[in-house]
Amino acid sequence: MHGTLPTGVPYRPPEEPLLILHSDASILIVDKPSGLLSVPGKADGLGDCLETRLRAIHPETLLIHRLDMATSGVMVFARTPLAQRHLNWQFERRQVRKTYIARVYGHPDTDAGEINLPLIADWPNRPLQKVCHETGKPAETHWQVLELERAASRLRLTPRTGRSHQLRVHMRELGHPILGDTFYASGAALAAADRLQLHAETLTFRHPEGGEWITYEAQTPF
Template structure:
């Protein structure tokens, strides 16, 4: 039941630990989504931001239009704090890094994205190594921008696609890695009515 995954709920917002494999919002061919399931239980709901279907972790929805505007402005002005955790293929060299590569949709291969230094939109990801596990590297990711597939594509571009990524990993094997190892672990933002700074942390399932 979707309410079992709720981390916080009041009359303004709902914060959810979205499972991997579930859409954030209804898709063109698949209408089942976290948004749909929650709105069926809670009524009025508004989309603040999105996580990829294969990404698990913390996502917030607004329960009225005023709350939607208030929180969306924080995402647009980058006053939120977002931390992701991932397990990527191979051993990443170094302990810290920054990936600055512009992204554009790969139209013939949608929903895939690609790097384009002439037409792409600015995209910046910072990363930090947490450790090496069985030949793979656990990293923290700090996206400055929020382009579609940004973290997945950026890590693939430096030679370390995410374990279990069906789009960008050449070694993808659903039997070995049924979920993609990308998790929205932390999210901080200001509550729309109380003004309190909320900080959520949810450990990854991998």
């Protein structure tokens, strides 16, 4: 029995089998589907998540990072405490490189750009985030147009920082909210897709065993 999300919407996680992209003695690479929590929610009925499903198969699974419930794409989990420490160290020092694919409303004026807008939690409206130049934490995103559609654009997004909802807020502030974003889009942009059109495409880091740079990719489903 699934519960209700903090937004008041019933939690209906997808039932499709997990797609494990890579597995070795140190790490698991998984393609998270949209609609599935990365970790258990605090309320009753929100225990079904990617971490829980992985531990049912691999009990030693250890969390490294998260994706928003509505975002799909590549995630890494550790299989040993040593690998977890190694990967956490890379994330903390911003050595991990990530790219995302997004479909956004409208057409940007240029082919690429940088967004530097500090973000902080919008406490009265949690879990929303907001731009705040006084108290926000630095947040930087590079974006590049890949394709123009009739009323939308396909972008590759490269976050330089890892703030909560960073890509979603930055795209809204750019004037091109991500299609299907129930938090930050409205009107035609919200109605244009039945899921958030944001996908974690690639993840690049040093393997905990040996330190070799490796990149894993999850195919964009939209």
